Amino acid sequence: MRALIVEDYAPVRAAVREGLVEHGFAVDVAADGEEGLWLAEQNPYDVVILDVMLPKLSGLEVLTTLRRNGSSVAILLLTARDTVVDRVAGLDRGADDYLIKPFAFAELLARVRALVRRHYDRKNPTIALADLTIDTIQRTVRRGERVIALSAREYALLEYLAVRAGQLVTRTEIWEHVYDFHAEAQSNVIDVYIGYLRKKLGAPPLIHTRRGHGYVMTVEADA
Amino acid sequence: MTAIRTRLLVGAGLGVAIAFVVSGxxxxxxxRASVTAQFDQALExxxxxxxxFVELDGDTVEAELDPAGPLGDRDDFEIWSRDRVLVRSTSLGTADLVPSPGTRPILASDSPGTIVARALRDGRAGRQITLRFLPRVEPGQAHRDLPEVVLVLARGTADVDATIGRIAAVLVGVGxxxxxxxxxxxxxxxxLGLAPLRALATSITAIQPGALATRLPPAHVPLEVAPVVARLDELLGRLAFAFERxxxxxxxLAHELRTPLAGIRATIEVALDxxxxxxxxxxxxxxxxxxxxxxxxxxxxxxxxxxxxxxPSSSSSSSxxxxxxVDALIREVVEPWxxxxxxxxxxxxxxxxxxTITCDREKLRLVLGNLVENAVTYVDDAGRIAIALAxxxxxxxxxxxxLPAGSEVRxxxxxxxxDAARSTGHHAGLGLALCKKLVDVIGGTVDAAIAEGTFTITVRFA
Known part of the structure; x- marks a missing residue:
């Protein structure tokens, strides 16, 4: 999953970025409102963490502009102001959630995960596909009783394919949403990792190739 | 603490009591004087x-008076002439009355009596009149050497005293x-008079720090209390303003502290993850x-x-x-940047x-430090900072x-x-506020001017 952090206060920006990366997110950062708006309009983020007090363009202005331009990205507001008026102002402009500074990183992470689930119309943090179970909190994968050990990249790829289960997922989408693939020089890196995943998941196959288009994760036989 | 009510009561009570005592x-x-005067008149x-009744009959003075007669019924009296008792009231028995020392005798009709208060024989209070006079002479009878006659009459004052006593009792009672x-x-x-004060006290009691917008009810406030109420209302206004600020x-401040706290917490939590x-x-x-x-x-x-x-009182200790x-101080402040x-x-x-100027060095250094830091923070890359001293x-x-024009005061x-943000991460927007305050204390003015992308701060020394 790919997240954008727009925060002008460097210590918070750096810590949240590192924490999210360590929990499997592909993370971009912006230090002011203008840069944040530009990044949010250029890239299909799964979640945007947006500080309210920003130089150049305030978080609320960024939020308003994004919604006016039709963006449906999940937005979590970070604010140091805790009055009802401030909180309502953010939500009413189209924020999905808010968190008051200082916050517990665990809570930020949980809210970000919940926003991502909602973004993909899911409620259950555990994804089940035939006998494959993915615990998105612990980030563990089991097939039947067998625990499958995956690398961070493999897990991120599998989770993205799983939340989009039944849909065609293009290479570009994988490129844009999965952990630092977009920074990878090798162009066939996605095919390589799909190969790793298929091998680790075993039979019957769950990831199917649609030639010229991308991949579909489904229990149905390859048609 | 003395209550106004007690003071008023004690003061007014004392006043009324004194007035009653004096007038009573x-x-x-x-x-008493007039009753006694009446008594004395009757006595005289x-x-x-x-x-x-005393007249000179030939060579002897005689009192043709029957002691048991109607005149001798009530009072003690005794009449002498040349130490000879002419007549005495039967009530005296053998006892004598004592005449008061008197003046030269003249005719009885003109003689002034000497009246003194004197106890009667039986010890009752009484008044006694002593008359010294010359006896009456038959017309046509001439006497050169008339003997002096002394008359003493004493009467009990019990009735009068009782009357005066009753009057006194009535006066004391009325008083x-x-x-x-x-x-x-x-x-x-x-x-009743203090009721508005009590009402005021109740109103004041109802005012809590959270409800300083309350104003005291102006109705029914007596003239004397009105200024107090007005001042209290002004005080409330100032308090409300100060509290709000x-x-x-x-x-x-809470907001400003939350940001670094968020940084500390996020940094530590992610590190401990x-x-x-x-x-x-x-x-x-x-x-x-x-x-x-x-x-x-x-x-x-x-x-x-x-x-x-x-x-200034609390900061003067360190001033x-x-x-x-000033030129050296500015160089010193600019050097690190x-x-x-x-x-x-x-x-x-x-x-x-x-x-050179005369002021508190530390305060001036703080002012200059903050102004220079402000300029360094907001100057654009490849821009220009000018410091001009006069x-x-x-x-x-x-x-x-x-900054938009018009924000010079803000x-x-x-x-x-x-721009409503901390571009350097720790700029809380306090530096210039502190400068203004410090310059006030040093005794000067500070102004800001914005023109065509340049920001100028001017500090004038008084």
């Missing part, structure tokens, strides 16, 4: 009628009752230490402002005026003639100002930032 005393004295009339009645009426009047500042190499923990701790330093400066600035707000070379400014391509243009002013100008407000 006067009434008593006059009544009787004495003269007795004296009329006491009048005093008590007056006190009761006074107490009631004071109670305090509340806003506290909210701002899993096992890491020691070097990584060291980095996290260094980051947290830096944030702590920024927060400390923020709190220090807030405290400085609060101390300056508290008034010590001295003669300061020089390298960073050069690196950013900022042109530093200083015009520093030798100028005999009565310092002007610090920086380019790269993005820059001195606490927590106000042009």
């Amino acid at each position: 005393g006067l009434v008593y004295t006059f009544t 009339a009787k004495a003269r009628s007795l004296a009329a 006491a009752f009048g005093t008590l009645l007056a006190l009761a009426i006074l107490a009631l009047a004071i109670r 305090e509340r806003e500042l506290t909210a701002e 899993r096992d890491r190499p020691t070097e990584r923990y060291r980095t996290a701790l260094t980051d947290v230490l830096a944030i702590a330093g920024q927060t400390e400066r923020l709190v220090e600035t807030m405290l400085s402002l609060a101390r300056l707000d508290a008034g 010590s005026s001295s003669v300061i070379a 020089a390298q960073a400014l050069t690196a950013r391509g900022v042109e530093l243009d200083t015009c520093l003639p030798a100028v 005999a009565d002013r310092i002007e610090i100008t920086n380019t790269g100002c993005t 820059v001195f407000e606490r927590f106000w930032r042009g």
Whole structure:
């Protein structure tokens, strides 16, 4: 999953970025409102963490502009102001959630995960596909009783394919949403990792190739 | 603490009591005097009628008076002539009355009697008149040497004393009752009179720090209390303003402290999320230490402002005026920034003639430090900072100002930032507020001007 952090206060920006990366997110950062708006309009983020007090363009202005331009990205507001008026102002402009500074990183992470689930119309943090179970909190994968050990990249790829289960997922989408693939020089890196995943998941196959288009994760036989 | 009511009651009660005592005393004295005068008149009339019975018959003085007659019924009397008792009242028995020393005798009809208070034989209180006179002479009878006659008449004053006693009792009774009645009426009047004060007290009690917008009800306030109510209302207004400002500042401070706290917490929590190499923990701790330093400066600035707000008295202890070379102080303040400014391509243009002023060195250093830091923070890369010193002013100008015209006054407000953000991470918008306060204390003025992307702060010394 790919997240954008727009925060002008460097210590918070750096810590949240590192924490999210360590929990499997592909993370971009912006230090002011203008840069944040530009990044949010250029890239299909799964979640945007947006500080309210920003130089150049305030978080609320960024939020308003994004919604006016039709963006449906999940937005979590970070604010140091805790009055009802401030909180309502953010939500009413189209924020999905808010968190008051200082916050517990665990809570930020949980809210970000919940926003991502909602973004993909899911409620259950555990994804089940035939006998494959993915615990998105612990980030563990089991097939039947067998625990499958995956690398961070493999897990991120599998989770993205799983939340989009039944849909065609293009290479570009994988490129844009999965952990630092977009920074990878090798162009066939996605095919390589799909190969790793298929091998680790075993039979019957769950990831199917649609030639010229991308991949579909489904229990149905390859048609 | 003495209650007004008690004071009024005691004072008025004493006044009423004294008035009653004085007027009662006067009434008593006059009544007594007039009753006694009447008594004495009657006594004297009787004495003269007795004296009329004494006449010279040949060579002897005689009193043709029957002691048992109608004149001798009630009073003691005795008449002498040349130490010979002419007649005495039967009531005296063998006892004698004692005449008062008197004046030269004249005719009975003109003789002034000498009246004294004297106890009767039986010890009852009484008054006694002594007449010294010459006996009546038959017409045509001439006598050269008339013998002196002394008449003493004594009458008990029991009736008169009883009357006076009754009057005194009535006076005391009226006085006491009048005093008590007056006190009761006074107490009631004071109670009614102080009712508005009680109502005021109730209104004041109802005012809590959270409800300072309440104003005291102006209706039914007596004229004398109206100024107090008006002053109280003004005080409430000032308090409400101060509380509101305090509340806003506290909210701002809480907000300002939350940001570094968020940084500290996020940095530590992410670092503790899993096992890491020691070097990584060291980095996290260094980051947290830096944030702590920024927060400390923020709190220090807030405290400085609060101390300056508290008034000159609390800060005067540390103030010590001295003669300061301002040009040298500016060089000293600018020096630490020089390298960073050069690196950013900022042109530093200083015009520093030798100028000395007398003020508190530390305060002036804080002012200059904050102004220079402000300029360094907001100057654009490859921009220009100009510092011009004159005999009565310092002007610090920086380019790269993005503030809208009209915000010149707002820059001195606490927590106000042009773009509502902390571009350097620890700029709380307090520096210029502190400067203004410090310049006030030093005794000068500070103004800001914005023109075509340049921001100029001018400090004028008084």
